[in-house]
Amino acid sequence: MPDPISSPQNPRIKNLLRLQQKSSERRAQGLTIVEGLRELTIARAAGVEVPTVFVCPELLPRAQQLELRQVLEANTEWFEVSKAVFEKVAYREGSDGVLALAKPPLRRLPELNLPANPLLLVLEAVEKPGNLGAVLRTADAAQADAVIVCDPRTDLFNPNAIRSSIGCVFTVPVVATTREELLGWCRQHGIRTYAAALSPAAQPYTSFDYRGPTALLMGTEADGLTPELIAACDHTIIIPMRGYIDSLNVSTATAVLAFEAVRQRDVAATRN
Template structure:
């Protein structure tokens, strides 16, 4: 099957796609880029892919080709020069395939309504101004692995569609419900639904993470890497919790802490049901 070819970085479409490497461009167009065979394959399986560009000196990755054949929407496929792919890459060694993907249009209110009607137990992760893209991507990947129902990214956090975030998720973003919202509003809504709010903090009144329950509707709040959780979230907490430090380090990495909390939550839930 013949594909359209583009070899010039001055091509208008390439200039438009290049804008998606910047947050303003992503927000203006409502689209983002993913790079590499694995992420492109995952996007084809679970998201709305608009365009694929692959290196015209290589064949398209076989797994991506199979996923493309099963993708429900029409996708523009472009055989591009290595110079074009380098223009659209954020990595030192371009991986030979890039996809333009439409941002998720999931509605928070509708999702919450359907989720709370369908199940009594829920586990959410609320992220309070997470700044490091690698941390955010790792948290999302861990949250999916641990069976977290959804993640809320507080305003002021790193862009969800940042390239490094995308690479760190290893495709989890395409399957895990993630919303960007005001955390204080989400917390108030959550508590009005009977949910509990556990806030991770080294506050003097906090207790060890394994001394609280995680039953029914529980939301765990993870704070900014430097400042921790905001005062407004601490004020709304049902429990202040921390992970004990036994060595000389002052604190744990945010992604590691999130992993400890969500797996403890699932352990407690399994123990309660057994």
């Protein structure tokens, strides 16, 4: 094993920082950063390739180091780093001492392998990695078949999205596409589209049947869905608000809609 890395000027450490800070570097190198033993274990269980791992022995106990080695590939490079250096590259407080380079599973919309009756969560122009990560956790919990992001303003495998999703970005297929491609693809596959929007024409979300092929579309917290996308969808739905505010944050609203679809499908399955 190489000597522990103790200088922040080490070329590998400097590259880590570039990958953290610049989506252009992540795209150019075909890599992202996964921090945390739990997240890395989830990524490996999903078949994600991890070429390099950095471990701080002062933060990760020996037993957990052995646990980590068991989930890594035999050819994964392993580097130990000092606590001072690790604290420089870690992007969250209270890190457990594991940080890795991973090759994200980039997919295109036509490559999605969906069941006959898919449940899809769609985000338009998402720009906050934390919101994307929270929706991915919902998608995993609801066992949605994919998360599709139209015209994203953040890359899907932003390290902060991975962190906030607790690794669920690897457990649910996630795809970036355009509004036009999404709509055409949904029509081609007979998928009904439901736009969540503050619109006079919107009807309560409980008024609809989500047991068939379904795509639930959510916009940004600041602006919502674009008028063009709302107009192109089959239905416009709303979560009725009983208090002073007129909407929920996007991750909470997505969870409400997704689990209503799950509830309906579970009831149908029980009856059958």
